[in-house]
Amino acid sequence: MEPKLQSLSLDLYYGRFHALKSVSIAIKPRQITAIIGPSGCGKSTLLRSFNRMNDLITTVRIEGQILLDGEDIQQPGADLARLRKRVGMVFQRPNPFPLSIFDNITYGPRVHGKSKRSELDAIVEKSLQATLLWDELKDRLHASALDLSTEQQQRLCISRLAAVEPEVLLMDEPCSALDPIATGHIEELMRALAEQYTIVIVTHNMQQAARVSRETGFMLLGELIEFGHTEKIFTTPSDQRTEDYVTGRYG
Amino acid sequence: MAVNPPIIQSSLFWKENPVDRQRLFDKELSDLKKKLLHMATVAETMIDQTITELVNRDERLAEPVPRLEDELNRLQIEIDEHVLTLLATQQPVAVDLRLILAAAKMNSDLERIGDLAVNITENAHVLAQQPELKPLIDIPRMADLARQMVRGSIEAFVKGDVLLAQSVILSDDRVDELKDQIFRELLTYMMADPRTIERALALILIARHIERIADHATNIAEDVIYLIQGRDVRHPRTPKERPPESER
Numbered sequence: 001m002e003p004k005l006q007s008l009s010l011d012l013y014y015g016r017f018h019a020l021k022s023v024s025i026a027i028k029p030r031q032i033t034a035i036i037g038p039s040g041c042g043k044s045t046l047l048r049s050f051n052r053m054n055d056l057i058t059t060v061r062i063e064g065q066i067l068l069d070g071e072d073i074q075q076p077g078a079d080l081a082r083l084r085k086r087v088g089m090v091f092q093r094p095n096p097f098p099l100s101i102f103d104n105i106t107y108g109p110r111v112h113g114k115s116k117r118s119e120l121d122a123i124v125e126k127s128l129q130a131t132l133l134w135d136e137l138k139d140r141l142h143a144s145a146l147d148l149s150t151e152q153q154q155r156l157c158i159s160r161l162a163a164v165e166p167e168v169l170l171m172d173e174p175c176s177a178l179d180p181i182a183t184g185h186i187e188e189l190m191r192a193l194a195e196q197y198t199i200v201i202v203t204h205n206m207q208q209a210a211r212v213s214r215e216t217g218f219m220l221l222g223e224l225i226e227f228g229h230t231e232k233i234f235t236t237p238s239d240q241r242t243e244d245y246v247t248g249r250y251g
Numbered sequence: 252m253a254v255n256p257p258i259i260q261s262s263l264f265w266k267e268n269p270v271d272r273q274r275l276f277d278k279e280l281s282d283l284k285k286k287l288l289h290m291a292t293v294a295e296t297m298i299d300q301t302i303t304e305l306v307n308r309d310e311r312l313a314e315p316v317p318r319l320e321d322e323l324n325r326l327q328i329e330i331d332e333h334v335l336t337l338l339a340t341q342q343p344v345a346v347d348l349r350l351i352l353a354a355a356k357m358n359s360d361l362e363r364i365g366d367l368a369v370n371i372t373e374n375a376h377v378l379a380q381q382p383e384l385k386p387l388i389d390i391p392r393m394a395d396l397a398r399q400m401v402r403g404s405i406e407a408f409v410k411g412d413v414l415l416a417q418s419v420i421l422s423d424d425r426v427d428e429l430k431d432q433i434f435r436e437l438l439t440y441m442m443a444d445p446r447t448i449e450r451a452l453a454l455i456l457i458a459r460h461i462e463r464i465a466d467h468a469t470n471i472a473e474d475v476i477y478l479i480q481g482r483d484v485r486h487p488r489t490p491k492e493r494p495p496e497s498e499r
């Protein structure tokens with residue numbers, strides 16, 4: 001099976017700080033892959049590499065390759081807007097635009113050239129259906145997105161991504177700001193979305209990684225220490241450091 | 252199908268203060284280990300006393316056995332409750348999870364060993380009340396081997412010793428051979444003289460109970476290997492999956 005996303009010997013420096021050390025990882029399509037590790041291990045940095053969000057940091061230097069469907073996304077002249085359409089990101093704190101629900105969702109499609117009202121209506125409905133928000137919100141699409149609950153806002157952010165028909169969803173601690181019940185709802189949503197999208201989730205919540213992911217990678221101090229089937233990582237990990245971490249013996 | 256190579260030896264488990272932090276959880280796991288050790292000691296004592304009764308043909312020697320059985324049963328319940336609580340409250344993973352599951356299984360085997368010792372006592376009573384059929388040589392030998400297997404499997408657990416656990420598993424064959432030998436010999440007695448049947452049958456049953464004790468010790472050893480290496484060595488499907496020659 002060809003990996004959907006891959007890094008090959010990826011080294012990343014923030015100035016002199018060596019944040020990612022020769023990381024090679026292969027993310028399979030249409031499943032949830034989790035990346036776990038203590039604070040500062042580089043998991044968010046790795047995640048951001050997959051849609052070149054690190055480009056926004058001026059001191060960043062990258063060596064090695066990052067491939068989407070086998071093609072290097074760092075080639076000179078690569079279309080960044082198209083990359084970020086194909087590979088969308090969800091953050092820890094939901095970040096809805098200070099616009100209506102409708103405008104939040106249609107923002108992306110309009111950037112990509114869609115303008116017909118009927119088309120936009122259809123996109124809004126489909127995107128909100130995808131995150132099970134349609135029934136709740138269909139009668140107040142012009143209300144402000146900022147009036148929604150945190151969980152709804154996070155779903156809205158995912159809808160916003162769905163509107164531009166991505167292939168990959170990168171989620172950086174998507175449930176950190178949510179209570180356990182909302183977290184459970186988002187996890188259910190992730191499972192449903194994984195039928196269509198490739199999902200990579202960074203989380204410091206190990207139980208969440210164990211619950212939702214098919215494969216898990218453990219990172220420590222910039223290195224990918226171990227990668228494998230989630231049930232193996234959590235029952236019989238191969239590396240002592242992985243075991244120290246998942247059992248809570250490491251800091 | 253190749254046997255998977257052993258995964259990491261979870262040496263952490265056998266250190267009291269592994270890596271940086273002593274977790275409160277570690278104390279709980281340590282308590283669990285101690286209870287299992289205690290349970291094993293009780294089970295071994297029961298085997299000891301029941302065989303001593305048999306060899307000396309003296310029922311009084313087995314008087315402590317019922318009280319010990321009560322203690323064993325109490326420990327089994329305590330350990331099961333502890334296991335349940337730890338699973339519910341700690342969400343253990345990896346070696347911690349394997350330890351807790353191993354404890355639940357070992358606990359069950361140890362309790363059965365106690366039951367079998369009680370069964371031996373009952374047959375020994377029957378024999379003590381009748382003239383001795385024959386001097387007992389193989390049965391005490393078999394019992395000694397079974398007892399060593401129980402001790403060995405628990406020591407393997409305490410020390411994290413995979414080789415010891417494997418040698419316990421391999422000893423089971425010798426116990427089975429002794430049992431077959433005893434059966435054959437007693438069969439000849441029974442065929443020669445029907446008046447020996449009751450006593451011979453009692454001895455056969457005792458041999459059977461001892462064989463079952465050895466089986467339970469083997470189960471414990473298999474659980475220990477799983478705990479240490481994450482390798483499930485039960486029920487190898489083909490001869491190829493048995494421990495390779497180099498490990499014998």
